[in-house]
Amino acid sequence: MKSVIVVGAGIWGSSLALRLADTGWQVTLVERHQPGHVRQASAGETRLLRCSHGADDWYARMAWRAREGWRRLGERAGEELYHEAGMMWFAGTPDGWESDSARVLKNLDIPCEVLDPADGARFFPEFRGDDLSFLLWEPHAGVLRARRATQVTARLAVAAGVRLVRARAVPVPGADAPYGCAVDVGGEVLRADRVVWACGAWLPELFDLPLTVTKQDTLHFAVPAAWTTPGMPAWVDYGASAYGHGDVDGAGAKATSDAEGRPYEPEHGERVVDAESVERIRAYLRRRFPSLATAPVLFSQVCQYPLTPDAEWIIAEASPGVWLLGGDSGHGFKHAPELAAYVAGVLDGEHQPEARFGLHERLPSRGLRTSGEVR
Template sequence: MDGELAVIGLGSVGSMALWQAARRSGTGAGEVVGFEARTPGHTRSAVGGDTRLFRMTYRGGPRYAPLLERANLLWPELEAEAGQEILNRCGGLSIGARDGEYLPQLLASATADGTPFEFLDHDELAARYPQHRLRPDDCALFDPRAGFLRTDRAVLAATRAAREAGAEVLEDTAVDEIHEEPDSVVLRSGPRSWRFERVIVAAGGWSSHLLPPPVAAAVHPRRNYLTWFVARRPEEFTPERFPIFIRIESDRSLYGAPSTDGVTVKATLDGRSQPAEHADRLRRELTEEEITETRETVSEFLPGLVPSIVRADAFPDLFTADHAPLLGCLPGRPRTVFATGFSGTGFKIAPASAEAAVAIAFGEPATEAKEFDPARFGAG
């Protein structure tokens, strides 16, 4: 055996899995090994883009609530080990029409889950957050536990904490193949091979070739793009004055985060991912249509931003056919845990998903993962 547990991919979930596994009693000290095709936090992965939104009022439904609640506790633990801020709890707004489709559904979900929130009617919202230009029937839910995550910082902190706990990290080592045997799992990278008792597959957009055929047929990489704008008055868009936001209207949608550099603000169209041929081959530049719609939406919703895109990029992620993660084992393959296919929703729940994946790998219950059993796509 080359170790007790291998983690393939050290991105948003994989880095957290390596950290969670290495800190367990009896692991670490070379028994936990992370395989990364490039380097942790590299700029071409789904981690790219500086920040991700964290929110507890979430339209994904009640099945995500246990993972969100657990992540809400684990992010501070990582911050404590890292000695730096990873989650800035500036609060979060969910904006939409009072009688539209989005806001009533979110209100019902938050109420059913018992998630704390504050309802802001049109006038309250306008008075408290004048940065948003509202339509006549717009209202909002304010989530006091929401904020933004520093993605690069989080991944590097988790990887560093794992190393300090004894884990080994193999960079520039892409895993080409995995094969589960009765007593172990064999990994191959070019001419090299390793044997581990258990494996977690968390390679994001690069996971497809490591999945058995029925599951691989149900996933595909997609391109997600992000855009940034210059604030006319940067002091109005600081975390203290401008919470993260998601705005869903009948004809337009936008989400964003406060300025982290004192100059620019992230504001990006919601739900615009597009299929990609491969995670390594996706268009980084925006199309003219994407640029036009983004500028028009920002111009209407956020008049305090100059409606010219000053920075844009695109990143891959692995999506499943039902847009829900793969989190668990397949029948007949108890030593291989899949923690991938998060379909654009993975970062906020990354430490909780990783904790569940590690528990499953060691044969322990993880009830918060039961809704995301990979076997729903076939036994493999």
């Protein structure tokens, strides 16, 4: 039986562990805290699932397939993890990210519709779109109950035979390679045929990688019942680097900036949102959904992005059998079930990862997150 150690039980590591256990691997999953702990990127209350990725079609296809994966996972868990509430993109220009997205989605037969800004009033309890060029409607996009989905995935992995070890793992040097197919967990060395380091924003403390970790403040506001999702769709204003959705599970309506925050240390950094983050998003709400501009903050979370220079992920073999899986750059949650299948195919030797995910020098670019702001 082939064996693998996956380090990190965020949504990427847990989904991979589950997939590999389902397909006959002997899996050990090492996590220094608990699956779904609040420092994880995957422990955000919610995450958006959208297929639009501007001119890129690879991530659009993967997100579309992942949607089916989330549906199956929800069925297996016996609970709804994905609200297919739809998503509205607010396009400030006629020929930007949103029109590129619409073209790609149409080519891939992924449903979408270009609407007039005035149509926004049909989707939101209140909406001002007089500064917009058009709206792009993605009816099958929506909102994932992220923290819950992460806990459920880890629980299903354990039920499928994964051994969950609570420890901080560190790499072990190989006989004639920088890293061996082994991890050190507090003095004990665990060995396997493959090791996958899926450590999110902690990856740069273990490996020399061009990752910048930034602090990202997330805000949810107290709103009237009409602002509930499902019912109200998710929304993204790419040009303004702002996104949100209605109240899910009573946590309030999310409205948050996707602009890159300041450098952050994920293990010891204080998790208190900055006053400027609240001010920034209130200024946006005042413009788009004016009655929410004075809504009280109901719930807030501090998260982090491990950013690569080009926002492409890292899926790369650092030494024979030793894989790095990270650099999600703030847009990895939605893909997890499909990404797990893709990485399992790599470990099974069925295919190589795309060259874009390699350890080559990356050139700065933007366009994969929901942030089009130029700083």
